[in-house]
Amino acid sequence: MARVLLFGRFADLAGWREKTIEVATLGDLRALLSSDPLLAEALAGPSVQIAVDKVLVRGDVALTALSEVAFLPPMSGG
């Protein structure tokens, strides 16, 4: 279970910005989100970053009910 946040065009593509999703790992979450082909393509793009509890992560990590996972599209700067 995790609180999942989508930013920028990811939220537009998915049609939601925030959702609680029942998953045990980040890999499972990515697989679940990738059932939407447009979102899958966007999430697989270059310069996409993922933050778990506001810290950027690489690879797979375990998630708890308190985890906050944010999918960050390429940043456009201020």
Added chain:
Amino acid sequence: MSATLQTAPFDPGQLLTAFSAGREETGAIASFTGLARAERGQTTALELEAYEGFTDVEIARIVNAAIQRFGLQDAMVVHRVGAIAPGEAIVFVACAAAHRRAAFEACDHLMDWLKSRAPFWKKEHGPDGARWIEPTDRDRTDAARWDRENEQ
């Protein structure tokens, strides 16, 4: 040091006056104000999205790095988020130093970093709809300039 994200419009003049007050040991304050452009009517509004608790932390880190690098006495950043109309200020940066060169350069550096490394997502709304903006090559080369200077 202060780094603020806010949805409400701000008055750059008021911010500069407040930042400049009571500084007996400061010789120079340089400031920069960035405004939203209408792009000849192609942009009716800018929408800036931030990640609370992430974007503000990163901006504070960027400001602290500039204070260290240029030996500043103080620095401040105010950045708008949400919907911003053409002509409104988006970002205000001010740097206080003993002498002018550090203050000028720190402002320039801070803006290059904010433009290229601050975690924002920007959407332009225009007559033909809305589109998400990604950093330009120019933004990247402006920021890379400081990396090169660092190596020399």
